[in-house]
Amino acid sequence: MRRGGGELETEVADRAAPVILEHADKLPQDGTLVVVSHGGTIRTAIGRLLGLEPHHWEGLGGLSNCSWSVLGQGARGWRLLEHNAGSLPEPVLGDDT
Template sequence: MTRLIVWRHGNTDWNAANRVQGQLDIPLNDLGREQAAAAAPLLAALRPDAIVTSDLRRAADTAAALVALTGLPVRTDARLRERYYGRWQGLTMTEVAQRFPAEHARWRAGEPDPGNEVESLEDLGKRVGTALQEAADAVPGGTVVVATHGGGARQGCGYLIGWDSTVLRSVGPLNNCHWTELRFDEVRGWQLRGHNVGLITQAPPPAPV
């Protein structure tokens, strides 16, 4: 049975400030590096066969903590990047609400395509989900750890399971350095086996951006 561990990156200063990162390349802070180092032994105990990561530093540096323990090679895939947040990137969510109130309200309401050049949830799910499927296909029957981002992880996993954005709104966000576990059954397909798994090292951020 193939197992996917979809791992959100560690904390960044922008996470702490509730600032929209999107596809901007923001590094881990000290807490984020500590989180990655603490989570890596738990993931190494799952005996992964492959490690794949987003090419953004906060995900790649998170994956590096697991690479250091396992000695496995790591493959990067730009499709695993976070949702592109268009004109919101670099702003705090308070600033977004002030500058783009209509679009922010649509985003808060869960509309899949709020405007302001923000990537649609459908496009995000297909992009990340396709990358997750290909990572799993490369190691049939094995365990793959994928280091990625909060919003991308939720939509990508939803794409594999077949859940639409309405259902996914009921799934809580991943805390920094926590993960979702999916397993593939030949009869039943992809199944959710665990969500928001990991060590509690901080309060969850207000939004997975």
Template sequence: MSARRVVLWRHGRTTFNAQERMQGQLDVPLDDVGRAQAGAAAAHLVDLGVGAVVASDLSRAVDTARAFTALTGQDVRTDPALREVFAGRWQGLLGAEIARRWPDEHAAWRRGDDVRPGETGETRAELGERVAAAVARHAGPAEGTLLVVGHGAALKAGLVRLVGLPVQAAGALAGFRNGHWAVLAARGSGWVLEEYNAGPAGAAVGAEG
């Protein structure tokens, strides 16, 4: 069987999100607000007929996924290919500090340009290819709906690649909100976007990454 629908769900808030600090692949846990967001979103997602759950192996994604599986009794598979973008020297820094130290590169990143963040990080093309390949790999054996739990920049880059849009299209999409999700439906040999940034009311918007 192959999944007919994929739900891309961003993790709940962390202290870095609240501070607008770039996380990248640093393993930052959910804060109290993030755990509440995960629980509220999970209560909505249980009605989608999820057949399998896979998450980034970073704790904020795993713990968000577990808020869902606590309601369904399912297992969570983890995959490091679903991790957030590697952002090089930007990881751990406040957005304002990044903008001050790398003004041109940061402005290009915020526009959605395919630049290398933090001098040594992944481009959006590299990120999208990595995440899209992981989603496709897990969707292949899944039945019904596949729930993918990950990170804002990674999920958006993967989504753009999965629906066949150019890398630059990322700049036309708002960042994933904490605890929110997008829904892709299978059509022919590809995917179409059915929903974007759906989620429970009141979830805070964290810094992308």
């Protein structure tokens, strides 16, 4: 459904996901790609990259301000490793502190 004359979610995903894939393909081994955008764009692109049907994208939930999601390559394609994360993990301290 078009809201206020804007793009459909599928149109946003059609535009965003290929750009992400293009840049991901250029990464060196073990490289990291950071994508910054609006939460709705990120959610639809994640849904497309995961191969979810558009009617399931809402199940991913929104992305809060200043939060992130992490995707990684699995044996059968992209995997969602974290979603809507909002703080960095605590450092692990060894016995030699």
